[in-house]
Amino acid sequence: MALTLKLPTADGALAPYTMSGSVLARPAAGLNFNRIAYSAAHVVADPMAVCDPWLQAAVDWDATIAYRRHLWSLGLGVAEAMDTAQRGMGLDWATSLELIRRSLDAAKDVPGAFLASGCGTDHLDLDAVKSVDDVIRGYETQMEAIEALGGKLIVMASRALARVAKGPSDYERVYDRVLSQAKQPVVLHWLGDMFDPALAGYWGTSDLDAAMDTALGIIAAHPDKVDGIKISLLDKDKEIAMRRRLPPGVRMYTGDDFNYAELIAGDGFGNEPTHGKSDALLGIFDAIAPAASAALGALAQGDEAKFHALLGPTVPLSRHIFAAPTRFYKTGVVFMAWLNGHQSHFTMVGGQQSTRSLQHLAELFRLADAANVLEKPELAVSRMKTLLALHGVEG
Known part of the structure; x- marks a missing residue:
């Protein structure tokens, strides 16, 4: 079943987004x-x-x-x-x-x-x-x-x-x-x-x-x-x-x-x-x-x-x-680590998680999906919805 959520757009609206379903690239051993x-x-x-x-x-x-x-x-x-x-x-x-x-x-x-x-x-x-x-x-x-x-x-x-x-x-x-x-x-x-x-x-x-x-x-x-x-x-x-x-x-x-x-x-x-x-x-x-x-x-x-x-x-x-x-840029890097399950939270040293807007992070999510670098899509969707909820958005 395709994974879908609602993401903010550049004009401040919400639009449905369906995950690509592409397989993550894995390096050969x-x-x-x-x-x-x-x-x-x-x-x-x-x-x-x-x-x-x-x-x-x-x-x-x-x-x-x-x-x-x-x-x-x-x-x-x-x-x-x-x-x-x-x-x-x-x-x-x-x-x-x-x-x-x-x-x-x-x-x-x-x-x-x-x-x-x-x-x-x-x-x-x-x-x-x-x-x-x-x-x-x-x-x-x-x-x-x-x-x-x-x-x-x-x-x-x-x-x-x-x-x-x-x-x-x-x-x-x-x-x-x-x-x-x-x-x-x-x-x-x-x-x-x-x-x-x-x-x-x-x-x-x-x-x-x-x-x-x-x-x-x-x-x-x-x-x-x-x-x-x-x-x-x-x-x-x-x-x-x-x-x-x-x-x-x-x-x-x-x-x-x-x-x-x-x-x-x-x-x-x-x-x-x-x-x-x-x-x-x-x-x-x-x-x-x-x-x-x-x-x-x-x-x-x-x-x-x-x-x-x-x-x-x-x-x-x-x-x-x-x-x-x-x-x-560090905010986006840490956001990716959180989406991919390498850390349990989206909190940064110095409170730097606040340096990028919700719209910026939503577009980052879309681009990460298109680049096939979301390692656990279900987890990424769940965490993106958590972030949206924190901002008062129903995703």
Whole structure:
């Protein structure tokens, strides 16, 4: 029997919606991918914690680590304590470090599990940061803590650096110090201001081409210390241009949640393997993990048509989840985890479940169904009706 419910439309009306009945894509067991694929993973809040949820981070550790085990079981890596985990939007540094510690411990029990962790300067009081030296010390504090746990670093873009830097040379100085001290190759992180307005003008300029030149110069000065760079600019042409200029062996990790399918598939440019395709470090992979795994498995077997058939339908969903204001995409990611039964509630750290409208979430539900990424349709319908009822809507 077809599953049907009433969903709000863009004009505020209610309209019947019947589920597609399509079968969820499942990855084949034991396949090795020919792309490195990190999912930036979300955190599960503890709705029963006695706290002020806008001011304190209360994490359900068991459910949070269980979700990482789910991602690892699908062959995906975990990019830990990144913006998808609400870093800088509810998750503080102390809780982030505890998250990193717990995830690293869990990874030891999972054969083949891989993990990299966000290292930034978000513990600093921005009003107290007066110089580039303050930023360097901030990075060093988090580097030391993560590396002491045995963690690989993702060097996150710094709000503090964007605030005090006077030009590209200040970025070069900071990253030279950070990279020269790293114990193993790191992933750099260029997050556009659509994800975080405080990062406007990163690399010392608002001109993206000039910013790219600065970032590439930093990488070229330390090619042995850079595993790759993740860029999240939602501009596929900029990403392609940059990956073609990376030193041999340095990877481009796409963070483009609008165009990831074609960027991962690649264009075969040049003789250097890393110049013709992107690997992945994506927040959307948290929400579409089974489809992403199945698609990457197909690509590894040389079936690009199947790769696009599986991953292509998820792109409209991702573009909706990451629609402006893009920084609120985490709400859609957690909503998907709730619909799919990976957590028992739709409560977020910092009360961020309130950042998207009911109409936005209803359209997300329709697009998730069309993309075949609702893992348990009956449960998804039941939970969508619960959300509607909470808003006074009879679904």
